[in-house]
Amino acid sequence: MAKNNGKMVEAITSMEEDFAKWYTDIVKKAELIEYTSVKGCMVIRPYGYAIWENIQKILDGMFKATGHENVCMPMFIPESLLQKEKDHVEGFAPEVAWVTYGGNEKLEERLCVRPTSETLFCEHYANIIHSYRDLPKLYNQWVSVVRWEKTTRPFLRSREFLWQEGHTIHATAEEAIEETERMLNTYAEFCEKSLAMPVIKGRKTDSDKFAGAESTYAIEALMHDGKALQAGTSHYFGDGFAKAFGIQYTNKENKLQYPHQTSWGVTTRLIGAIIMTHGDDNGLVLPPAVAPIQAVIVPVAQHKEGVLEKAGELYEKLKSAGIRVKLDDSENSAGWKYAEYEMKGVPVRIEIGPKDIENNRCVLATRYNGEKTTVSLENMLETFKDKVVSLLEDEIPQGMFDKALENMKKRTYACKTMDEIVKVLAENGDGFVKAMWCGDEECEDKVKEATGVGSRCVPFEQEEISDTCVCCGKPAKKMVLWAKAY
Amino acid sequence: MAKNNGKMVEAITSMEEDFAKWYTDIVKKAELIEYTSVKGCMVIRPYGYAIWENIQKILDGMFKATGHENVCMPMFIPESLLQKEKDHVEGFAPEVAWVTYGGNEKLEERLCVRPTSETLFCEHYANIIHSYRDLPKLYNQWVSVVRWEKTTRPFLRSREFLWQEGHTIHATAEEAIEETERMLNTYAEFCEKSLAMPVIKGRKTDSDKFAGAESTYAIEALMHDGKALQAGTSHYFGDGFAKAFGIQYTNKENKLQYPHQTSWGVTTRLIGAIIMTHGDDNGLVLPPAVAPIQAVIVPVAQHKEGVLEKAGELYEKLKSAGIRVKLDDSENSAGWKYAEYEMKGVPVRIEIGPKDIENNRCVLATRYNGEKTTVSLENMLETFKDKVVSLLEDEIPQGMFDKALENMKKRTYACKTMDEIVKVLAENGDGFVKAMWCGDEECEDKVKEATGVGSRCVPFEQEEISDTCVCCGKPAKKMVLWAKAY
Numbered sequence: 001m002a003k004n005n006g007k008m009v010e011a012i013t014s015m016e017e018d019f020a021k022w023y024t025d026i027v028k029k030a031e032l033i034e035y036t037s038v039k040g041c042m043v044i045r046p047y048g049y050a051i052w053e054n055i056q057k058i059l060d061g062m063f064k065a066t067g068h069e070n071v072c073m074p075m076f077i078p079e080s081l082l083q084k085e086k087d088h089v090e091g092f093a094p095e096v097a098w099v100t101y102g103g104n105e106k107l108e109e110r111l112c113v114r115p116t117s118e119t120l121f122c123e124h125y126a127n128i129i130h131s132y133r134d135l136p137k138l139y140n141q142w143v144s145v146v147r148w149e150k151t152t153r154p155f156l157r158s159r160e161f162l163w164q165e166g167h168t169i170h171a172t173a174e175e176a177i178e179e180t181e182r183m184l185n186t187y188a189e190f191c192e193k194s195l196a197m198p199v200i201k202g203r204k205t206d207s208d209k210f211a212g213a214e215s216t217y218a219i220e221a222l223m224h225d226g227k228a229l230q231a232g233t234s235h236y237f238g239d240g241f242a243k244a245f246g247i248q249y250t251n252k253e254n255k256l257q258y259p260h261q262t263s264w265g266v267t268t269r270l271i272g273a274i275i276m277t278h279g280d281d282n283g284l285v286l287p288p289a290v291a292p293i294q295a296v297i298v299p300v301a302q303h304k305e306g307v308l309e310k311a312g313e314l315y316e317k318l319k320s321a322g323i324r325v326k327l328d329d330s331e332n333s334a335g336w337k338y339a340e341y342e343m344k345g346v347p348v349r350i351e352i353g354p355k356d357i358e359n360n361r362c363v364l365a366t367r368y369n370g371e372k373t374t375v376s377l378e379n380m381l382e383t384f385k386d387k388v389v390s391l392l393e394d395e396i397p398q399g400m401f402d403k404a405l406e407n408m409k410k411r412t413y414a415c416k417t418m419d420e421i422v423k424v425l426a427e428n429g430d431g432f433v434k435a436m437w438c439g440d441e442e443c444e445d446k447v448k449e450a451t452g453v454g455s456r457c458v459p460f461e462q463e464e465i466s467d468t469c470v471c472c473g474k475p476a477k478k479m480v481l482w483a484k485a486y
Numbered sequence: 487m488a489k490n491n492g493k494m495v496e497a498i499t500s501m502e503e504d505f506a507k508w509y510t511d512i513v514k515k516a517e518l519i520e521y522t523s524v525k526g527c528m529v530i531r532p533y534g535y536a537i538w539e540n541i542q543k544i545l546d547g548m549f550k551a552t553g554h555e556n557v558c559m560p561m562f563i564p565e566s567l568l569q570k571e572k573d574h575v576e577g578f579a580p581e582v583a584w585v586t587y588g589g590n591e592k593l594e595e596r597l598c599v600r601p602t603s604e605t606l607f608c609e610h611y612a613n614i615i616h617s618y619r620d621l622p623k624l625y626n627q628w629v630s631v632v633r634w635e636k637t638t639r640p641f642l643r644s645r646e647f648l649w650q651e652g653h654t655i656h657a658t659a660e661e662a663i664e665e666t667e668r669m670l671n672t673y674a675e676f677c678e679k680s681l682a683m684p685v686i687k688g689r690k691t692d693s694d695k696f697a698g699a700e701s702t703y704a705i706e707a708l709m710h711d712g713k714a715l716q717a718g719t720s721h722y723f724g725d726g727f728a729k730a731f732g733i734q735y736t737n738k739e740n741k742l743q744y745p746h747q748t749s750w751g752v753t754t755r756l757i758g759a760i761i762m763t764h765g766d767d768n769g770l771v772l773p774p775a776v777a778p779i780q781a782v783i784v785p786v787a788q789h790k791e792g793v794l795e796k797a798g799e800l801y802e803k804l805k806s807a808g809i810r811v812k813l814d815d816s817e818n819s820a821g822w823k824y825a826e827y828e829m830k831g832v833p834v835r836i837e838i839g840p841k842d843i844e845n846n847r848c849v850l851a852t853r854y855n856g857e858k859t860t861v862s863l864e865n866m867l868e869t870f871k872d873k874v875v876s877l878l879e880d881e882i883p884q885g886m887f888d889k890a891l892e893n894m895k896k897r898t899y900a901c902k903t904m905d906e907i908v909k910v911l912a913e914n915g916d917g918f919v920k921a922m923w924c925g926d927e928e929c930e931d932k933v934k935e936a937t938g939v940g941s942r943c944v945p946f947e948q949e950e951i952s953d954t955c956v957c958c959g960k961p962a963k964k965m966v967l968w969a970k971a972y
Contacts, residue, residue, distance in 0.1 A: 034613055036606065037567055038597065041560035043610050046625070049556050070535050074527035074646055075561075075599075075630060076583075081523055097562075098587035099599065102634035102645075103580045111524065113561075113585065113599070120522065124529050127520055139532070144561060144629075148588035159588075160560055 091211020226430025577697020
């Protein structure tokens, strides 16, 4: 425990000892969230919210680059509107919050707080789409939604959470399916490049589809404890919603047609995924692309002549290169600062003290692997700046990704029988299981009952583990990815 | 009515004929909003939302430059939490939406959808503030809030609206008051520079303060129809909330103290203010800083050889200069396009046709004053680009501001008696009235009853219109700004 100036960097529970407590310790002690008296809802604190802002900025840029526009729908949905699409209301009605009074007056019709906004987008599309010239509409919104969960955990499952929901509408099924795939690929690219988090792309089985969807695609990531986390989903709706909401357009031949729709979303859950993919027993480990502070400069023996001045030069050099850099010249000890910024997951720490200055160099410590390198301060600090940029843009994200991918590979097991699944997981701990499936929902349920792992998705990249279903022994149709999940 | 390709740019009601209808026509026909089946709530469409995104980006930068951090609080407030500060609950309880059910279960305690978040911030501050080292906290959030209004109008008054709410907490009253003033000045600067909208800064009278505030500052703008619009507010709370919520800190002498708080906000109402300050009978007129499209290139006789090619060059030149530029090469006629982008308020239209190309020039038309100028395309398009930049950054915002200021001055009347107020308004139409006040709430009410104008604020820049109260004739204490208001 580094202690200083009345404050202390508190230790966190180790992962091995209690993974759930380790997680909660990090979200609290890295000051990502704070609990509130509103059960199941949280305050996202500045450091946590800054991560979300960085996620938003990158994703929003990717959405706009592919022609999407942001809009904002109301947060309320009248009960009659929610009920228009049968599967959709069945899926969501049991878990929505109902507004029944406005001021002192009871409402004539109760309103739910949006759990998702398909119904509102459909109502809007019915109003504004008339001709093929009005298609496609490629809309997205950044809002919060509410689902009345029984058990909640910060970022992973909360009654209110932040997300983006894309809702698009197209003239043809082909275009809509292409969009569904494009956005899943966008999510996968974002997770792998910006979050350094490998994901498996695939299609959900029918039992796990979004309420009202024809097909749901998902990306699945593997957490440190061997559990899967669904990091993003993309749904193809066919023309089911269009029919339920009476959305029609006249095509070039002047015939009335039903358009085809999609929706897709990622949530603040991604912050939970970052924690559980990269974190360690010293705290958070943040991918540089979304880290609120990308590099922190810690002066050593800062009272000595020239130290703060040199630290200031390094700060200006990195700042002018567009790096999110912090110079901590507070009176806390260097040791306290090391522990604090390790807890907060800052990707690069720069140490500069009298001896470094004497030798015209400084030390760079990278958070994810704990390595230290010495870099020269010659050449107008260009060498130093180039090294930090290279760390943040290439070496660290690549290193973090490789480390996470290695963990995923190590914990991915190909199994031919249910007995093998049970045995492998008991011996090695939780992880991804690849096993064949006949396509029968009953077998899917039985695998979960017997082994504890449920189907996560049917990966796009198929392998042939065996010829027969892991459960019933009949001919297999698909390889499924199975796991325990968040 | 320019008509083309099956689409038509519809005319809007003229301002003179029916100002309210003119306003509604613009918000609908410029595709800023669309109505929904959720009474009093609206869809903010891409073009409207893009204006809000630009407002957000500029303001968020100003907030961060003054040390503020973004956070996110829950959208729900338990009834018991709302009730902690007496004046606050009295002000807001009659107009909140109440959630009473979560799924099928009745909640033990009902939750209101936040109408504003002082209570949530206070609860959070009580959790995280202990020592003088924890102060100040300079927080802000960008969210939507709900107030159950009876009559609603797009942007101006809706049951749900988007806003930012800043909430800060300080060791001393002086610091908090300084913050309250700083943020009011920030708002005024934003309105005047980025929205080209002159505002009057002042303090609300006690009858018009925010529920729970010690003092409320506001900026007031004057709309085209002579009505005032409150464009932003900043509140100083003293230590009232801290006492109600038990927020205390130990100072350097280790004594327990109550901190002092502020809050401040602006809303999507600003979009309504832009419409009614700058708009005209041809539609929207947008200030360049927040216009989704800053310049539109309209090729004339685009089927002629070289026209689209040259238009493309102009597009690339402006785009690489960071201008939000659109090239409309659709098959609609040039006339249709002129009308369309006038309706949408695009600040600069660039016309380029065969004759222009022959003479190596193009025509720039500025939306707010309808003026056309010819600019040379020599010098690698540098002259052209410089002219467009100069229009967008200097000439247009300054011209729009001057025009709005002239209108405000023309419609500001200094009056010494209530009879004079009635007479001046009858003769000249609505506007700002400057008149003296004794400080008595009864007189304030009487002025409103007798003349129709209510007190908007006590301007920071005081003038002495006379010695005596415009109502009772007793010695005057302050000059008040009076007006009818949105």
